Amino acid sequence: MTEAKPKLLVVEDDPGLQAQLKWAYEDFEVVVAGDRTSALAALRAEEPPVVTLDLGLPPDPDGTSEGFAVLDEIMSVKPDTKVVVATGHGARESALQAIAKGAYDFYQKPVDIEAIGLIVRRAMELHRLEEENRKLAAKATKDERVLGRMITAAPEMIRVARTIERVANTNVSVMLLGASGTGKELLARGLHEASDRSDGAFVAINCAAIPENLLESELFGHEKGAFTGAVKTTEGKIEQANGGTLFLDEVGDIPLQLQVKLLRFLQERVIERIGSRSSIPVDTRIVCATHQNLEAMIEDGSFREDLYYRLAEIVVKIPSLAARPGDPVLLAKAFLTRFAADMNPKVKGFAADALAAIDVWHWPGNVRELENRVKRAVIMADGKLVCAADLDLAEPDAETARALNLKSAREQADRKVIRHALARSEGNISSTAKMLGISRPTLYDLLKQYDLHA
Template sequence: MTEHRQKLLIVEDDLDRQKQRKWSYQGFDVFCASNREEALALLREVEPDTKIIVVSGDGTHESALRAISAGAWDVDHKPEDIDALHLILRRAFHARELEVKNALLQQPDSDGALLLGTIRTASPEMVKVARTIERIAPADISVLLLGASGTGKELLARGLHNASGRRDKPFVAINCGAIPENLLESELFGHEKGAFTGAVKTTEGKIELAHGGTLFLDEVGDIPLALQVKLLRFLQERNIERIGGRTAIHVDVRVVCATHRNLSKMISDQTFRDDLYYRLAEVTVNIPPLAARTGDAILLAKHFVSTFARDMNPAIKGVSTGALAAIDAWNWPGNVRELENRVKRAVIMAEGAFVTAEDLDLGDGNADDLQLNLKAAREAADRKAITRAVARTEGNISSAAKLLGISRPTLYDLMKQYDLQL
């Protein structure tokens, strides 16, 4: 597995000390320079905006002040303590990481923060999800993403892969709900030549193709029970056998899966194995629906309009005020996927310079739609309150119902009505 290593530039005119220090910092990607010119050239290659730590034989307070005034981040003195210097380096890298993240969140543009490289959001709800994924990405554990259709589960899975040590290896995705049951086993595990009618050659399955990287199982709740047993055996042993094969093949892969279905209910109904669930859900991440992401519907709509207009209708200059009001009022049952599809169609069909609510097929966004807007606003408020209550009680439905001031059956009815899988 390829490990992402932090870059360290050492400037030292003594070649023996240069070698010694390079050996002392084997955990870093080390560059060495013998003079100022070499250092500046390498600095442009490493990163111009970096932290500078001065190690000086002059241990006076005035010398340290001069170095910091000139731009040094910290100062240490010779003979240096390697452990102490390692600590200073870790602090410096951590500070730089925080600065980058803060700058990203503080960008004044209308597109909000870009998290995990691809997640565009302005909502604290999605920032929390992205931060969770950033924290768990380096740990080689299985992750279950729960959320309604269209909430961006595959996008988050790719973000997790790209933030992990497996980023340079394959990311292989398979939608388990889109493949007929009789073909799903072959898709996952592969088959040997002649294993069944039509198997004219040996074919690797998705699990094998993901070796060293990440396997994303979308709609994992749709895997039939018989195949769940074989998947569980793979997760326990990390070996597979192709259909028709007799040889165990070791596969090193991280499994990330997702579903919009209620797996707890499926376990109760004995349509999903609880032992498989616990193997897949070492960490569970709940993805909020678009209606519960404060400000994201408008932010994403503007982004999609700009993107699609550039390729499909350059005459479009933006989104009308009425369209923005309608977007804000809509409850988006199809989530981001619905928003993206509506915007694409609207950009293609729009005749004016601005996309309107009529182009989006959302009404006119004005007073005539007050009933629609009030209904949507109530639904959005219900969704937000339910989501927060369930999150605050860590998934305890009885406690969440008490917090909301309603009965447990009423909460279940509302969750079913709004298709909330929490």
């Protein structure tokens, strides 16, 4: 059986050109449409990855209005379609306008069959790669569904998720270490939901956000009249988490004095509310997080070592977003879909410059920063596509210049490119090597050198 040829939709009103284009390419199945209605019917029926579009269509064969109307509709019906626009002689302006509206490329009439063939082939290849990436991304998110809303396709992060799943049903205490915005709270919730305590409460307390003198009462609760202002008996967070999970966020910010009291709870699993002498047993799973260097704090005496070992039976290090190649774009697309649906439904995707900028930015604020930038961009975007400027992202080149050490910069670049190629070829060594323009043995050497796996 011969493989199905990829479809090319040619939107062109000149019957002579229609006939010429229809038979010009052996490797595509060419579908022809002469006006807006038949073009959109063909788009829906055939779902061609690539469309060539003459901007001058009836009833406006000498202008561009009808062509742009078709382009707009294609972009809203199937935004992943690669549209190659044909413009009249010297119509650079309409070409640029078409690109801004989401067209993939343009060429100037008169038609040069060979040149268009090249553009179309490149567009087909790009469409195929993007399609593969979408499938891969969908698969990755499905695989990780266990951990709630977490989205990732990066091996570093999948490993983290696996660890969390594996320890979920034990009672060991888990310490999550990661820079701000890396997803510590999301993982803590995921851990709770994956555990057999998921019917109980998930109680989070941010130890850095509560004034020192109130933190004790927040954690342990108090009896009525225990101190001025204690007008009624109140349960603390620890007690509220009975039967569930207690998430101690920014645990490095607990003052020393309170560390002693927390340690006692962890050893004896009973608490006393402030102002009470009776012990209340509490059964809760402890998860904590911090962005601080607790080992250094232990060194200088501001964090108790014995408490550290109680809290950190398992330590999970969460990689920064920049250390998860591919994830920024994957997450950005997911956030865009979510925010567009909520706040600006006409936004359909990212322009190419936005994707490039997202891919190279170093994301100091990690996923939180990405989420915020995409949210603001979706609100601010004028057109269907969010561009780099909407995201307020710097020129990619400034980023590369930041890498001071040439060897490590090269190594990082190598790793990144190899990982992207592996993902795109779904781990197939031959096609990865081909994509990278190197031989298979060279690829094997690099994989070994960088400890990467297909």
